[in-house]
Amino acid sequence: MPQAHARDARRGIGPWPASPTDQDGATELSQGEVLVLDIGGEVFATLRGSRADERLLLRHARSVEEARRALRRADALAALAVFRPTGGLGPAEFEPLLSLSQDTEWIALVDPVALASRDFRAFLLRAFHDYHTLPVDAERLAVILGHARGLASLRRSVMAQPDDLGREAGEEAAFGICGSSPAMRAFTQRLRKVIDSDAPVLIGGQTGTGKELVAHAIHRHSRRAAGPISVVNCGAIPATLIQSELFGHEKSAFTGATQRKIGRIEAANGGVLFLDEIGDLPLDMQASLLRVLQERTISRVGSTQTLPVDFRVIAATHVDLAQAVRLGTFREDLFFRLNVLQLTVPALRDRGDDVLALADRFLRRALAQNPGSRPRGFSARAIDALRAHDWPGNVRELINRVQGAVVMGENRLISPEDLGLAAVAPPRESLTLDDARASFERNLLASSLRANGNKVSQTARQLGVSRVTLYRLINKLNIPLDH
Numbered sequence: 001m002p003q004a005h006a007r008d009a010r011r012g013i014g015p016w017p018a019s020p021t022d023q024d025g026a027t028e029l030s031q032g033e034v035l036v037l038d039i040g041g042e043v044f045a046t047l048r049g050s051r052a053d054e055r056l057l058l059r060h061a062r063s064v065e066e067a068r069r070a071l072r073r074a075d076a077l078a079a080l081a082v083f084r085p086t087g088g089l090g091p092a093e094f095e096p097l098l099s100l101s102q103d104t105e106w107i108a109l110v111d112p113v114a115l116a117s118r119d120f121r122a123f124l125l126r127a128f129h130d131y132h133t134l135p136v137d138a139e140r141l142a143v144i145l146g147h148a149r150g151l152a153s154l155r156r157s158v159m160a161q162p163d164d165l166g167r168e169a170g171e172e173a174a175f176g177i178c179g180s181s182p183a184m185r186a187f188t189q190r191l192r193k194v195i196d197s198d199a200p201v202l203i204g205g206q207t208g209t210g211k212e213l214v215a216h217a218i219h220r221h222s223r224r225a226a227g228p229i230s231v232v233n234c235g236a237i238p239a240t241l242i243q244s245e246l247f248g249h250e251k252s253a254f255t256g257a258t259q260r261k262i263g264r265i266e267a268a269n270g271g272v273l274f275l276d277e278i279g280d281l282p283l284d285m286q287a288s289l290l291r292v293l294q295e296r297t298i299s300r301v302g303s304t305q306t307l308p309v310d311f312r313v314i315a316a317t318h319v320d321l322a323q324a325v326r327l328g329t330f331r332e333d334l335f336f337r338l339n340v341l342q343l344t345v346p347a348l349r350d351r352g353d354d355v356l357a358l359a360d361r362f363l364r365r366a367l368a369q370n371p372g373s374r375p376r377g378f379s380a381r382a383i384d385a386l387r388a389h390d391w392p393g394n395v396r397e398l399i400n401r402v403q404g405a406v407v408m409g410e411n412r413l414i415s416p417e418d419l420g421l422a423a424v425a426p427p428r429e430s431l432t433l434d435d436a437r438a439s440f441e442r443n444l445l446a447s448s449l450r451a452n453g454n455k456v457s458q459t460a461r462q463l464g465v466s467r468v469t470l471y472r473l474i475n476k477l478n479i480p481l482d483h
């Protein structure tokens, strides 16, 4: 790097210095740097050498492309975008930048003329932390940018928390299943053992808890990871097709069978057969499946040849299979074959504050998908509501509510209303003012009476009330007169 550039880079001014490692001509941003997207360059020239420049490490991007490259390498905590009526930068060019760096707080520097447009004002509200009108007041701008950077850094430290929790909890994060509550720790401990084995697994748990996610995690981390995972959604295949879906068929096995088809069981060879919603499998298919599990061979429909298949079976269901056996809708022998190892994914309401870590994770995901959306976090009331809700739809419900709030939310902080959740009423004071007053009077009277040897006239005098009033209070407050 040439001397002049090196000095400029240290002082934090100047255009992107070229560096030998940088093919595109832009260097990496460090977290403290403030990106200045100023196509004309006049604003950057004014800021250069000002106090803003001393306090903030300003980096110049002369085009959207340069800004994009810089943000893709490292996200700045604060950034300034200069909008001039003829400057070549408008909402359409700018908005894609928002999705590159979720944490960056953007400040707009705008020509006052642009504020006449309602659309432009709405754009400022939607996408920016703050704005400033031209001409530049470098001193004020430095303060605004400094605040924005501080806020972004605060957010980053808080948002980093769920990941820290995940890491602390060890392998939970490795399985892609976020959570450090006692329920999830116990679950992942069982999961680890299940992964190490090759025996059949039955995954239970309410709807939307993540059974399918868990099945895929087992496959991904097991010794069969290099093999396929063949998924059968037992509830979704029409009864007429299920035989050929599972076992495949030979060409001309039936009308319409124009070519040979490999069934889902055969496709699991060397890997995992995942039978999702096994509780919905019709009884006659249960008998066929049982045979496969016992004999480990299949015959395609229309063929007499038996083929050996080697797979691990993972089944999932949200229905209580033991009860289905009692009701006669599920074969007991098949149940025992599948139910060798059991996993029950905990309901979300039993996972304590995992709901908050998950909500943060889904918020970040939703923000990445909706650049320019306004919400940046959850309000304290929303956090209370997330904790209090019963979550009948579990994780899936949480994802849907957070996505909805990101799309619909009008404010920087998501409210319980944005989530479609009832706000939690502040805990009602169990003590009313009357109760508190009575309790205070009772204590005062009782101790004064004791101190005066239960002499009513003396006590009344001391308390500054008449004897009649004191007797009335003693009766009303039920104070025993010890003799």
Ligand SMILES: Nc1ncnc2c1ncn2[C@@H]1O[C@H](COP(=O)(O)OP(=O)(O)OP(=O)(O)O)[C@@H](O)[C@H]1O
Pocket: 176, 177, 178, 179, 205, 206, 207, 208, 209, 210, 211, 212, 213, 214, 317, 318, 395, 396, 399
């Ligand atoms: N711990 C988690 N971390 C991230 N995403 C999760 C987690 N648990 C569940 N999900 C997501 O929640 C959604 C529901 O999960 P999944 O489909 O696995 O649930 P399920 O128990 O199979 O539900 P159903 O009984 O309705 O079939 C999916 O989008 C899944 O990716």
Ligand SMILES: [Mg+2]
Pocket: 211, 212, 276
């Ligand atoms: Mg499922």
